[in-house]
Amino acid sequence: MKSSRITVLAAIAALGLSTAALATMDAQKQFAAAYPDSKALAKCSTCHAKAMPKKGEADVNAYGKALGKPDAAGKYDFAKVEKMDSDADGVSNLDEIKKGTNPGDPASK
Ligand SMILES: [Ca+2]
Numbered sequence: 001m002k003s004s005r006i007t008v009l010a011a012i013a014a015l016g017l018s019t020a021a022l023a024t025m026d027a028q029k030q031f032a033a034a035y036p037d038s039k040a041l042a043k044c045s046t047c048h049a050k051a052m053p054k055k056g057e058a059d060v061n062a063y064g065k066a067l068g069k070p071d072a073a074g075k076y077d078f079a080k081v082e083k084m085d086s087d088a089d090g091v092s093n094l095d096e097i098k099k100g101t102n103p104g105d106p107a108s109k
Pocket residue numbers: 087089096101102103104105106107108109
């Protein structure tokens with residue numbers, strides 16, 4: 001009995017993890033579609049504080065915070081944050097994306 005309960009809990013935990021990972025993968029696909037010349041930035045660290053965030057470590061950086069959540073259809077509005085300088089390093093988010101630097105990391109400009 002006890003082991004089956006643990007199995008169920010493990011399955012729920014795994015499901016939660018994969019849902020979060022899939023959400024991030026979808027965000028990366030949308031980013032690559034929005035900026036086809038900057039596909040190298042279609043990775044976790046563009047929006048998240050950690051390069052490979054695990055469950056519970058999904059903290060976003062300044063760019064991810066500005067971008068916010070996707071709309072009801074699951075789409076992110078990248079255009080609304082293009083003119084901002086989210087990480088306050090003097091370079092707009094769009095210019096950083098064009099240059100291939102991280103719009104959420106002030107050390108990258
Ligand atoms: Ca930057």
